[in-house]
Amino acid sequence: MLNAESTESINNLLVRCVLKDATAFESLYKLTSPKLFSISLRIVKKQEWAEEILQEGFINIWNNADQFRGDKASAMTWMTRIMRNKAIDHIRKKPQNEIQDEGVLDTVVSGTSGPLDHLFDADTTDALQKCLDELDNSQKNAINMAYFQGLTHQELSESLDTPMGTIKSWIRRGLQKLKGCLSL
Amino acid sequence: MKLENPQVRDLIAAEYVLGTLAGGARRRFEKMLWNDANLRLLVEKWSNKIDTLAAGITPVTPPTHVFTAIKKRLNLTAPTDRTEAETPASGWGKLAFWRSATALAVAASFVLALYVSVYLPKPEPAPVYVAVLNNEAAQSSWIIKTNVEARELSIETVSPQYITADKAFELWLLPANKTAPISVGLVQNQGVTTLTLPSELSVEFIKTAGLAISLEPTGGSPTGLPTGPVLYQGKLQLL
Known part of the structure; x- marks a missing residue:
């Protein structure tokens, strides 16, 4: 369900960061960092790296808040994109032997639920989920794995033991169906 | 990488947001984004949808030292937050006499500066109030x-x-x-507009009023009085 108050509050806090309002920045961090930390953690799978990414990401958010355009994006998707890009760039620079799943998601303390579950526009979230449910299982699974684990076509091919051509086809057809379903 | 076919551009933008674009292709695409506003719009469009996938992720509270490090790097740490470890050691006993004298002079200047800053009266900075005006979709559109x-407003x-x-804000x-609402003046549809608040209104009245x-x-x-739709509203808050 859409929680307009939460999304409005995050947008406002981000806009106040343009004015270099440190109190707003701290509130923004408290409200969004558990979700953004979790996003990074899933991709890099190492607590130390996820902490570095969170740090770099929030410094980027503070320094570039003036580039956020409230008429084109929601604050939460804008910040999520910054964090995911940093996590993906980080993991792809690392040698393969350094990348090991430490199982941190099994041991770290989860933040509270509640308002944190309503950081994104619920109407958009619901629409995407409905459209994902209309995809073939193989397409949906490949898109979810790519998003949540930051996997490339090659990594998906190895992980799913499926030829890369098939993986590319699943992803592309899945995205084209989403485009139609979401009227993009 | 040439991206002229609209369908290919759209698909590559989607793959970039999803994260499957990798290696040199990803780097070349990011370079293209700098100079291609239309491509940036495609990325925004896909991100607004695809990135809501993260709504389903269980949040994980990061350790407190991460925000401490962020504040330190951005120089947001209040002076009272500083620890003794961050204060340079003085090393009095090891200094030669002339260096001690220099240090004493420096210390004396600090004491004087402290005296001036603490005991001499200085003007209090005027409080600044800020309002963020949102549209009906709760998107921030104006900063006031x-x-x-001083009776000045910057919009x-x-x-x-x-x-x-044929319209104006x-x-x-x-x-x-x-x-009844009180008109403050017309505002430009882009950039900054400066207006003066009516002199007959009290400070308390202005602080508690809404803005639209x-x-x-x-x-x-x-x-x-307003004759057209009220498109944006907000309230002043002490910065």
Whole structure:
């Protein structure tokens, strides 16, 4: 369900960061960092790296808040994109032997639920989920794995033991169906 | 990488947001984004949808030292937060006499500066109030800053607000006691507009009033009250 108050509050806090309002920045961090930390953690799978990414990401958010355009994006998707890009760039620079799943998601303390579950526009979230449910299982699974684990076509091919051509086809057809379903 | 076919551009933008674009292709795409506004729009469009996938992720509270490090790197740490470990050691006993004398002089200047800053009266900075005006979709559209006592308002658009040539934006104060809105003046649809608040209104009245922007004919409301739709609203908060 859409929680307009939460999304409005995050947008406002981000806009106040343009004015270099440190109190707003701290509130923004408290409200969004558990979700953004979790996003990074899933991709890099190492607590130390996820902490570095969170740090770099929030410094980027503070320094570039003036580039956020409230008429084109929601604050939460804008910040999520910054964090995911940093996590993906980080993991792809690392040698393969350094990348090991430490199982941190099994041991770290989860933040509270509640308002944190309503950081994104619920109407958009619901629409995407409905459209994902209309995809073939193989397409949906490949898109979810790519998003949540930051996997490339090659990594998906190895992980799913499926030829890369098939993986590319699943992803592309899945995205084209989403485009139609979401009227993009 | 050439991206001229609209369908290919769209698909590559989607793959970039999803994260499957890798290696040199990803780096080349990011370079293209710098100079291709239309491509950036495609990325925004896909990100607004695809990135809501993260809504389902269980949040994980990061350790407190991460934010401490962020504040330190951005120099947001208040002086009272500093630890003794961050203070350089003085090393008095090891210094030669002349160096001690220099240090004493420096210390004396600090004491003097401290005395001046603590004991001599200095003017209090005027409080600054800020309002963020949102549209109906809760998107932040205008930032208003004011030093209420100086009676000046600075109104800035978050991004250009498009209107036809026969329309104008007018800013209103909405009194806390729900009486009729008071016009402050017309505001430009982009950049910064500076307006002066009516001198007859008390500071308390202004601080507690709401702010709204309505769409009016060119030249402003002909009646002295909003005649068009109220598109943006917000309230002042102490910065």
